[in-house]
Amino acid sequence: MRWIKEIETFWTLFTAPTVWALHFLVCYVAVAVYCAKQGALAMSFETMRWLLGGITVAALAVIVLSAWLAWRQWGFGTEVPPHDAPTQDDRRKFQGFATLLLSGLSFVSVLYVTVPLFFIGACQS
Amino acid sequence: MVVGGAIIWALVVGLLLYAGHARREPITARKASWLILGGGVAFPVIVLFCLLAYAVWLMPQIRPFMPALMDNKPQIEATGEQFWWRLRYLDDGGNTAFETANELRLPVGERTTFRLKAADVIHSFWIPSLGGKMDMIPGRDNVLSLEPTKTGVYRAPCAEFCGTSHALMAFSVIVMERPDFDAWRQSRIEAAAMPQPAHPGRDLFFRHGCAACHTIAGTPAIGRIGPDLTRIGERQTIAAGTLANTKDNIARFIREPDAIKPGVEMPAFGMLPDGDIEAIAAWLGGLK
Incomplete structure (x- = not known):
């Protein structure tokens, strides 16, 4: 995984928020489609709940992976911010730290999006 | 809610006093980062999570659109x-x-x-x-x-x-x-089967066509356009919470409803003789 430390791209920064956005979309669209086509799908609401639960776990795993890579990129926190020197090393560490914080935010957000899954009893009639 | 608010208020004021009076000693960087992590990240995340979960849990009871709750x-x-x-x-x-x-x-x-x-x-x-x-x-x-x-x-x-x-x-x-x-x-429910006794106001109510729009249980008045006036005398207000329920106000509303409620559908009956309006108001006000 040495290449991760070398990478000079912004995409790693957006991984966790992208996963959060996709998870949000999947949860809401899946429930909306399921409830609109209730009769047409041979699937109970419980199955739906477990399915989305599985997707949530997967999303959290990707975010944790992103956080771990970011932590690594940040040098495991050996140096404290601000990484504001005009060097490649500081740029990498800054990006790593920012990614780590974004991953934390996304983790919490995915958890918050999941809360209704525990309380929704059925589709709105 | 008030107790919760009072506790938070006391905490904030307490912190303010503490910040004002405490001796100014720098704390270590390690302690500071734990304070930021605990007070700035962990605390709000947990509190907001609990509040969100509580609010989402409460929602179906307030909005009973779930089939399980449609029993009522x-x-x-x-x-x-x-x-x-x-x-x-x-x-x-x-x-x-x-x-x-x-x-x-x-x-x-x-x-x-x-x-x-x-x-x-x-x-x-x-x-x-x-x-x-x-x-x-x-x-x-x-x-x-x-x-x-x-x-x-x-x-x-x-x-x-x-x-x-x-x-x-x-x-x-x-x-x-x-x-x-x-x-x-x-x-x-029984009022429909109990005929209202004769009253001069009752006759005028029918003669002037009020029954075309208003229903009064126990009379032949079955109009569906305006508000049901059965036992209007027992209500707190007239004209949908606009006026106190007095005979004078009922008479005034019959005379000039649009002056009391602009845009009201009911036409003004100010052209009726005052005596007739008073009699109708007296009868309506007495329906209890």
């Missing part, structure tokens, strides 16, 4: 009209047991489910002391349930701008003990 069938159908409230009490079969207007009576300590409708434009049904508001939308049935916990009289204004007299569209809610409520409900 609507007991009252409320329709918003410009600018008054048509209130139908439903029987177990979902049919209208009786209709009334602008004054709601509810049993205390029990959850009552409402079906909300609108006849013309969007209105909003709101009894602030009992719960949140919900829109009444033409062509759509919304369901709301409320559980009053204290007896008393509450005011409920229309909470969605609906026209010139929007601010003059309210109803009163009387929360009663269950036996009183049952007695009232039963007497209202």
